[in-house]
Amino acid sequence: MANDKTNCIVNRSPRFSFLSEDQKQTIFHGMLKVLQDTGANVHHEQARDIFKKHGCKVDGVRVYIPPNLVRQALQSVPLMTTIFDWEGNPRIYIEENRSYFGPGPTLVYFRDPWTLERRKCLRKDATTVARVCDALPNIGFVEGLVTISDVPRGTDDVFEFADMIQNTTTPIMAWSYHRGGARDLHRIGCIMAGGEEAFKKKPNYILYSEPISPLVSDFHAIDKLMYCAEHGIPQDYSPCAIGGGTVPATHAGQLVVALSESMVGVVLSQLINPGTCIILGGVQSILDMRRGIYSYGAPELNVLSGGLTEMARYCGLPMFGTAGCTDTKVMEIQSGIEATLQIHTSMLTGANFVHDCGYTESGKTGDIFQTVMDDEIISMARIIEEGIEVTEETLAVDVINSVGSGGHYLYEDHTMKWFRKHWRPTLMDRQSYEDWDKSGRKTMQDRIMEKTRDILENHEGPISRVPEEVKKDIQKVIDGAVERVEKEGL
């Protein structure tokens, strides 16, 4: 049927926002003022020289960035970037209104999926996370959830990436301690892509570094940022700002500081390599003033992440958000509530990369069961995001007229076609009482554990498709990393 509607607004998905255009402008101006008047400490001489050369006032380690330079940088950031899997398929479109979810990095402990004990992270856990994420359809990128403890100290960044990239085709948001590690990661990324040129055309990972609130860029964070910019590696430069601790307790104030810190990296990356991909955002939450913990479940996290997402979009930059995480110690009811609100809000505001699915204990313990639960929540939130499609066909006036009053729609072709669009649970229980009773009265937790263990036992993953040669080359990089850290220290 021809579409003869004219001058008509069609909602593709629900729109939701915290900030008006005017409020965004005010926050943006706050950021410009901070960067111009207070500036930020940049503990990297070469970086400061670059700022200076482009008209920034530099006083000791302090760099003052004029508004014009910010504007210039925001003009050269790319409109879109595509991240591929190592087999060359496009997987992530970094552009407005596309959200991808994934786990977070580097936790202190890992919850063993078999014994359920909270213990030190082991090398095998990174593989567990990669394989499980590989099997989860709603996880769009992967981080490791672990700080591996059973490899030489200071090389775990390289081991983790090497193991993970071979065990999933879902692109990885990687991290490293220093430039040395970043270089090794890049070698591995290039090996997997089939060479440096191939990587340039089809980047297969992103590197994540963090400025320090308030308003500090330490040497290694900036050094890694420079390395990425020099090599055209898509990267993320975003702080963990602690509301009331390292940034103001007011949300607007927190947005100003967080934005300013990331902007230091954005400007530098664009001065080094105009057009290189950079993402801002981070963990934005509050210090719990009773317990003294940085809260990963506070409702404020949602407001702050949503607000910053809108600010990122205002700046024309992609957003690294936070969701799927919790303050409680294991995947359970509290973590389900917190994760649901976070994922739903992130989806509505449209953050591009949303990390920390699987973070428990306020960012101390990785729980892959939480990631598996988050996967289901994400798929539900996506349905809400799809909104209501209004076309002649969905309006179904013909069918309504033909069924008339009374009767039912179960025989209709229209139903046959459209019911398939309804969301289908993989974990949520909709059984009858009798069936539920007969099948062992399983709770959501039971089902999540079962699904996770089933994946671990049965999901193939792509490892068998990694050529032997490639495996050997990667092993060489790992050996090199061990030597490097032995020689240079951490």
Added chain:
Amino acid sequence: MSEKFGKIADGLLHGKIDEVAALTQELLDEGVDPDEVLQKGLFAGMDVVGKKFKNCEMFIPEVLRSAKAMHAAMDKLRPVLSEEGGSRAGTVVMATVQGDLHDIGKNLAGMMMEGAGFNIIDMGIDRKTEDIVDMVKEKKPQILGLSALLTTTMPKMGEVINALKEAGIRDQVKVIVGGAPVTDDFAREIGADAYAPNASIGTEKALELIKA
């Protein structure tokens, strides 16, 4: 007089910095024994603060303001305190170890201890083992507080303890450690004197250490 002690305690509870300092001065001017001011006024007040914080009746910023008021009063008292009285108010050197840039937890722990009457020397973040040992030599604190938030920097705490041994000053200072990945077991392993999972327990432990 006891009324003024009560006022000091109350002022502390409500974070009235100037008022607490002024009241302390007044009492000293009146010739009251400084140890008594410390015990009946300041410590009495801070004990209430500590309890209230533990019971979730007070929040961190409120406690920190109380700590600041305590500090202001201590500035007046310290010069005239007896050695015995001052001993509960020992000195703590605080540092985040080398390679580690996390500081808010260490700051919090330091500020809370300040509230219990300790004099805090904060060395900041990313501090080399040698520098920490030098500071201990120079300032002769009763307590050294070390913070590490990364599994990779945790071993530096053990390194500091070994360096203290090598310098022959290990028995002159108590070492208390903290930070997200640090555990009781780890503290024992590296030979620290105490471990604290948070700032208020840190303060309790510090007070115990100084009594021991």
